Amino acid sequence: MWIRMSVAPWWVNWLAMVCLMTAVSAPMWLLMQSDSDTRGWLFFIVKVTAFSVGLATMFALIQQPVRRSFATALAGLNRVQRRQAATAISRGDIPRDPAVLSAAVRLATIALGVQRRAPSWAKWFQRISPILFLAFAVGDFINDKNRHALAYTVFAVLLLVSVLxxxxxxxxxxxxxxLLNSAASAAGAAPPHSAADYPALMSGRKQVLIAVAIGLTTAIFAAAVTYFADQPNRTLKRDCVNAVHGIYYFTEHKEMIDGPTILPNGPSLSAYQDWSDEINRYAAPIPEGDIGVSMHRVASLSKQALNLVRDARNDPDAPQAKTTERQINYYKIINQMYDETHQVLQACDGVFH
Known part of the structure; x- marks a missing residue:
């Protein structure tokens, strides 16, 4: 199957690789995703796609010499013969057609040559990678990061299966x-080529350059996607920062929200004015929404509280009943402000984690 895919048009090979990478990486990214990540499914899909496309493109470019060698080995054969030659290197009867037999020998020679010519560091890393990711899994299990640990464990198992x-x-x-060589010699088929007769694999330097170029391109793309996808998060955080500052300014001035503060012996009217102005300043830039509606309500209530204080200060000789009524209304406004701040804090819960 993989031989037939290798000699298929480059875009077919590339699409198949993208699908494979997506199928493998999507569950891993899903398990690694934090519960507090509020960027949504669109960001997750774009992230997985960028990773899969970048990796598939790198593999497609690096494997070009191998695909050319396979295509050369199958040159001159029709579709049925190509399928027979590709199948013969792994299973089934030995082909009787000399052309198919010769092509099968060449395909097998190339396949073995690719594995033998792989850099020693690549072979070493392939064998050690399951152990490495299993160690990551153990570390995350110890640190109670069970989802991350599960992702690393699954990936380690996949790598181990790949190695085996x-x-x-x-x-x-x-x-x-x-077997094919023996059959080819007995049948007088064209002598098979050795691995040295085929184009050399892409140089390690070129592979590194391609990997770096694609890695940088993918990283830039992912960073751009992250920036724009995280825009709602940043906006929410900015709004919550303003809201929390406004709430803090409201609650820290205990002298204005506790006791008979609206009477002439309380804080000055200018202090109330500054208190209300500051709350309104923090609430003003917050747009309408779960946070904005409540904060605008807090700001509006602070103005109502200021007006009550102003009325009380302008009418110091008011009857006791009127003064008591104003105090009761003031406390009602303060309680309403507290109720609205609870809504704001609930909407901002988890934003700063």
Missing amino acids: WSEHVRHRTQSRVD
């Missing part, structure tokens, strides 16, 4: 190429 499958395929291909 790669070894199985290598041994199977070697056995098949021995």
Whole structure:
């Protein structure tokens, strides 16, 4: 199957790789996503897509020489013959058609050559990576990050399966190429090429340059997506900062919200004016919404409280009943302000975590 995919048009190969990367990476990203992440599914989809497209593009470019070698080995064969040659390197009867047999030997030789020419560091990393991610999983389990630990565990298992499958395929291909070589010699088919007869793999330097270029491009794209996707988060945080400052200014002036403060022996009228102005200053830039509606209500109530104080100060000789009524109304306004601040704090819960 992978041989046939390798000789398919580049865009088919690339799309298949993108789908594979998405299927593998999406569950991992989902498990790694924090519960407090409020950026939504759109950001998650874009993040997974960017990662999958970037990785698939890198693999597609690096594997170009191998695909060209496979295409050369299958040149001159029709569709049925190409399928027979690709199948013969892994299973089934030995092809009787000399052209198909020769192509099968060449395909198997290339496949083995690709594995043998892989850099030693790549082979080492492939074998050690399951252990590395399993260690990450253990660390996260110890730190009670169970979702992250599960993601690392699943990834470690996938890597281990990949390593074992790669070894199985290598041994199977070697056995098949021995059988195919013997059959080709007996049938007088064209002598198979050795691995040295095929185009060399892309140089390590070029692979690194491609990986860096695609990595930078993907990182820039992901950063841009993150910036715009996080815009609602930043707006919410900014609004909550203003709201919390306004609430703090409201509640820290105990002398204005406790006791018979509206009487002439309380804080000065200018102090009440500053108190109300400051609350309104913090509430003004907050747009309408769960936070804005409540904060605008707090600001409006502070003006009502200021007007009550002004009336009381302008009428110091008012009857006791009138003064008591004003005090009761003032306390009602303060209680309403507290009720509205509770709504604001509930809307901002978790924003600063």
